[in-house]
Amino acid sequence: MATDILNVQVKKESMEPPSEDKVEETAPDIAQIVDKENIGETNSCDNDTVTSNNNTEDKNGDKPGTPIMVISPEGGNTAEQLQRMIQQQYLVNLLQFQQSMLQQGQVNQAPSLQVQHQTLLNALDFTGKSGETSPDSTQNVAGAVKERKQNRSIEGEIGSDNDSLVFDDEVYSNVGGRNINQYGREFTNGRPLPDHLRVQILQLALQGIRPCEISRQLQVSHGCVSKILNRYRKTGSINPGQIGGSKPKVTTPDVVSRVRQYKMENPQMFAWEIRQKLLADGICQEKNIPSISSINRIIRDKAILQRRSFDGSLKDCDTTDMDDLPLDTERIQRYMISIPNLTGNNMTPSTEGTIIPVQVSLDTAQGVLVPTVNMIRQQYSPPIAHQQTSQVSPTLMRTSPKQSPSSIVIQGIGNDAIKTNENAQHVFTVEDLSRQKFVSENNGHLQPGVGTSQTVDIGELAVEGMKCSSSPKSDLNRHNLHSVISHLITTQTAAIMKEDDIAAQQLQYQNEAAQGQSSETIIEIDPEINDAVSNITKNPGTVSNPLSPIVSKDFSPIVQRKFSSEGLSIISSPQTYTVASDKIGSTVPVTINIAPYQFESSSKDNSPQISPALSSSHSMEKHPQTSPQSVGSNARNKSRHRSRDSSSSGSMSPTTNRTKSVEKKAVSRSNVVPAPPAAVTYDKYAGTPTMYDYTLPDRGLGTGPAPTPRPQSGNSVKSHSWHCPQSPAQLSIPSPALSDRSGTSPLDLSSAPIKESRREILKSPALSDKGSLSVTEENSEKSTPQKVLYEKNMLIFSENEVEIISVGNNKWVVRNESQLLSMTHKGKPDGQTETQTNKRPSDDESGSPVGLKIPKLTNGNSTPMMGHGANTVNSSVPLTNGNMIFSANVSVDSPAGRDPKSCPVLQNMLKPKT
DNA sequence: GTCGTCACGGTTGAA
């Protein structure tokens, strides 16, 4: 074939120079083509351009008269070439014959030919391109052929091999992208394969010839053959798709306004929820429904627009950075940790292997808390009794009227505003920061849109020492935001880092722990760790930023000794050393979160200390990684996957959710960390929890069906005021268990298995880039050298969503703690819980979740309960053991065999609200 | 060896 090409090129060069006029492309009569005996041998120089014209440039496709130059083979033909020639000649003859038969009305004499011809025509889908009539009837086919003669000339299409015989200098030389593929055939990069080759591919495939053989015969890459044949299988057409152009705009003004309206009415709505509501309300159809990203963009653009509308001078500002921050929690988190003093200086701003303590829910109605200094401080030490603190979890709490004023509140239009009711009860937004204004807040309560704010000059900013540039230019948006938060944290925290406070708090907690209820979990503070953490917080030299919950590699010797005592050693990347803590109920779990692969065991006998029940559960089967439930949630994961079909395997192995690069990284670390043992799960209901993909932007609120439907009680959780009948997962996987849940919110998992995510802890910037980790992927399995899966439990009560992530043995991270708190408070008052709550004045009236206790798993039959108020404790949480503290499974309302009275927390919950 | 997948560099046409 190289010879042919060479000949072609030589002949091309020897041709007369083309005229200045555009040389018309030729679509010669089929007779012309078929008379050329050598038609098939010029495969190597198929002129895609002509075919392209046939596809897209009809204006030239039917103009005859252009001289045809036939390139005769001058080299010896191989058997393959001859075969190809015969094949192509056959095809051309076939089509010509078919056409003539059709035109002569003799189709009845050759019904098989008609069918075959129809197949070819259908595959070519001429009508699809030219808008002609359906080829269903012979007449239509003939008409279509006639029509095509006028527009595109079917002859030219059929005989487009002849295109390769035409060597028009101008066309040839002016068209770029000419290449020779590995088979020697010339192709035009970016342009579709000629139709005749497409037909031949189909024809040969229909004859049973394998794709690889077709590829060789037609000198088309096997990938292309595969693609075309797959397209034919799926669509019945082998035509290329429409190239170029734009899709009809789906984000019409009406849609945009609706989206904004939905978001305004329910700021907690996720994009996909908005999307489904658009469908439900008939605003959009399936064909024109905006994508989730579009919806997010609408919301974001709205925010941007409003932000800019505050001050025209901002037009000059470089708001690109902010524009690039959609209303995405994870992105905001990444943004937050990039703030100085909020993140250790030697920490990478990525979420890589770190606990991100900043949980921002974009709730414009209620505002969102950024962890205050107190919160952050309490991450390293127990709360101080005399201080008015509210929350020590690394996660955030949504603000409430009872919220402690000692909090920084992000509030307003998505991520566009920052409020602070810190001390001076000042609120400032991003815009405010840019225009050096702050909005004062009434009573420290966030009531956006209520009109309770007033604008004051930045000079009145109560935060002492706060400096704001007066320049409205440049990227002040971000800088100011950084500086404000950083400054606040710095100044506030420094004042409260006092030893006596910490000591007092420790003492109090120890007392509390001593009084803990037997039936409830008292996650004891390891004194050494606690001391170590306190030391971290107090000793600037050991922590890059004492205010940051993300601690640098420079752990204090105490901490390191602690690690060592646990049989662990710090062996690698220090950037993920984290220290975090959360507090659930009256307990103060202080968690040292270390990427598990950063440790190697100095003793293989350092198995986690587990209760007898947990120990016994080790013998239980591990959760299947490919559970039926996993399919549903995994379907959502497809959107995250670049791959289209291959990723839908339904497997929920820890690496399935990851990109290849992540997987590779995981593998690369396998030499550091031994493969984790199978996560031993105790599931009372023997159900396999729905896997939850934490990487999803919508945080995976789709509900997967339960393989083993649980008995439903009538005490179901009320649904949203709005609800979508089915989550995407449900749509794809119908389940009897879900059939009666059509009226429930997609957030309602009352009758569905709890969301759970279990994945290997992997450190990967790519993963971070996916915006996947809301809280952490760290695991604090300090007592095990194994690579640990983290486990996330999704507890969803009506519209409330709570995520509980176990990050180690008896270490929890609770996201959306505000909801948890809210639930807890709804269940008040309570004896034990309340009593214990009262022991901590700092938590009083502060909205902290101290009222919530996480019952301790004492044996396999003790099922800790979590629930919400409203007299409908509808969830029980069978525990899972293994590397995790909890697995998850939510059943509805005291399922069989469960005595609510056995759980004080449940009793508490069941009490009528006061 | 086969085949599906996907990154890549390219083209196209509506906005």
Place this chain on the structure above:
DNA sequence: CTTTCAACCGTGACG
């Protein structure tokens, strides 16, 4: 008129 962008293309490497 140019630019941008998102669609599509075939190829070829990869597993």
